[in-house]
Amino acid sequence: MIKKQRNSTIELLRILSMMLIVLYHFNARQHELYVVTEPRPEDSNFIFELLTHSLGKIGVPVFVFISGWYGINFKKDRFIDIAFQCLFYASISFVGIKLIGGHIALKNVIFFLNNWWFAASYLCLYVLAPCIERMFSIYSKKHMLFIVALFYFLSYGDIVVQSANIGGLYIMLAMYLSARWIRLYGSDFFVKYSMPILCVCLILRLSVILIAYKTNHLNLLGYINSYVCPITTIIAATLFIVVIKHSFSSNIVNRLASSCFAVYLLSESGFGQVFFKPLFPEDFSFWRLCLGAFAVYIIAICVDLIRKKITSLMFSYLKLKM
Numbered sequence: 001m002i003k004k005q006r007n008s009t010i011e012l013l014r015i016l017s018m019m020l021i022v023l024y025h026f027n028a029r030q031h032e033l034y035v036v037t038e039p040r041p042e043d044s045n046f047i048f049e050l051l052t053h054s055l056g057k058i059g060v061p062v063f064v065f066i067s068g069w070y071g072i073n074f075k076k077d078r079f080i081d082i083a084f085q086c087l088f089y090a091s092i093s094f095v096g097i098k099l100i101g102g103h104i105a106l107k108n109v110i111f112f113l114n115n116w117w118f119a120a121s122y123l124c125l126y127v128l129a130p131c132i133e134r135m136f137s138i139y140s141k142k143h144m145l146f147i148v149a150l151f152y153f154l155s156y157g158d159i160v161v162q163s164a165n166i167g168g169l170y171i172m173l174a175m176y177l178s179a180r181w182i183r184l185y186g187s188d189f190f191v192k193y194s195m196p197i198l199c200v201c202l203i204l205r206l207s208v209i210l211i212a213y214k215t216n217h218l219n220l221l222g223y224i225n226s227y228v229c230p231i232t233t234i235i236a237a238t239l240f241i242v243v244i245k246h247s248f249s250s251n252i253v254n255r256l257a258s259s260c261f262a263v264y265l266l267s268e269s270g271f272g273q274v275f276f277k278p279l280f281p282e283d284f285s286f287w288r289l290c291l292g293a294f295a296v297y298i299i300a301i302c303v304d305l306i307r308k309k310i311t312s313l314m315f316s317y318l319k320l321k322m
Contacts, residue, residue, distance in 0.1 A: 008250040010066060011257035013243050015297070017062040018260045022267050023293040024056020026280040029273070039216045045284035047213050050221065052286055054209055057225045060118065061175055061236035063260075068179020069240060072129035079126055081311065082261065086119050087112045088307050089265035089272075096271030104270055116268055117168035119261075125172050132180065141185050148177045155228040174228045175236075182237050190241050198238035201231050256297075262304035267296050 028034050033053045040046045090112035097104040113120045136144055151174035158170070182190060190197065205224055212220040223229060266272045276299075279292040 006249065006254050007244065007247050008253040009243055009246050009248060011250075011253050013240065014063065014066055014257045014260050015253070017059045017066075018263050019290075019293045019297055020056050020059030021063070021264060022296050023289050024053065024059060025268060025273075026276065026292060026296075027052050027056060027289055029277075030280055030282060031284065036218045036221055039213075039218065047210075048286065049284050050209055050213060051206075052284075052289065054205065054221070054225050057227065058232065058235060058239075060227055061232050062239060064172065064175040065179045065233075065236040065240050067125075068176040069183045071133060071180065071183075072126055072176075074126060074130050079123070082119075082123060082126065083113070084311060085262060085265060085307065086116070086123075088310075089262070089269050090115050092266070092303070093269035093271040096269075096275065100271075100274065102270075102274070108270070115270070116265060118172075119265060121168040121172035124169050125176055128173075132177065136180060136184060144177075144181055145185075148174070148181050151177055152228055152230070156223075156226065159222060159226050159228075171227050175233070178233050179237070187241075190237055194238040194241040197234060198242060201235045201238065205231055205235065256301060259301045259304040262307065263297050263300040266300045266303060 027049065031049045031053075033049060036050070043049070087109075090109050093115070094104055094106070094109045108115055113123060135147070139147075151170060155170045155174045208220055208224040212218050212224075224231065226232060267276055276292070276296050279295050281288045281292075
């Protein structure tokens with residue numbers, strides 16, 4: 001039997017989405033962009049910081065959309081591997097912060113999943129994925145569209161009302177369910193019109209950002225940049241579809257993509273946020289931000305090679321004992 005080659009175009013998109021996530025977080029921290037309510041007339045690069053912030057926020061929806069398009073096939077070994085990655089990087093963060101003289105409680109290692117909203121939500125999604133597939137098989141197209149709409153309504157409503165506090169799992173489910181629905185029921189339409197739809201949505205997103213900036217209505221940014229904004233979802237969907245029209249195979253790209261999750265865990269750990277900060281400029285520079293994100297990815301891959309070796313030795317030892 002000939003083994004099917006992985007489409008490295010998808011893996012390259014996965015790498016790009018993770019680099020956008022890294023760029024987004026460090027840009028946001030360096031320039032205080034997580035919550036922007038007031039104009040900054042003294043900051044000549046403010047509009048470019050906002051645009052880069054918006055670009056970076058596309059990373060998570062694209063990353064989740066890839067999983068949603070193909071569907072998650074639950075595997076016990078894979079679940080254990082993801083959980084062990086979280087424990088490993090929570091431990092690295094604990095030791096690293098202690099070494100640099102910082103303070104971190106041991107509870108951050110004991111409750112290792114709670115260090116990252118995305119990791120906790122993704123593992124919950126991973127467990128629920130077979131149930132989701134069952135739902136799509138027994139419910140109608142309209143019924144599933146209603147469920148997708150419900151999760152989007154709740155998730156987006158949490159941003160608008162700012163009182164529901166429903167957490168990241170709802171956001172994760174909204175993104176994943178929408179990807180599954182588009183794959184099963186809307187793929188023909190999106191494949192046919194992917195490029196014009198992508199262009200229109202990008203122009204609309206850019207227009208809202210510019211209007212918010214020019215009119216000082218910066219509260220609009222939280223809505224247009226949201227992970228569960230319908231425009232964001234459509235951008236992720238159409239970008240993905242545009243990319244998968246091209247295909248190539250590369251073992252190097254596939255190996256680099258296999259550490260994507262580790263890049264997120266290390267860079268967004270408490271230690272990673274401090275350790276990698278010098279790689280990113282205090283004065284805004286888009287290209288230096290990109291170089292910083294690339295450097296973080298390479299360093300994280302090197303660390304993850306050690307983690308993979310430890311995991312391989314540990315599981316080999318356990319199998320021998322059993």
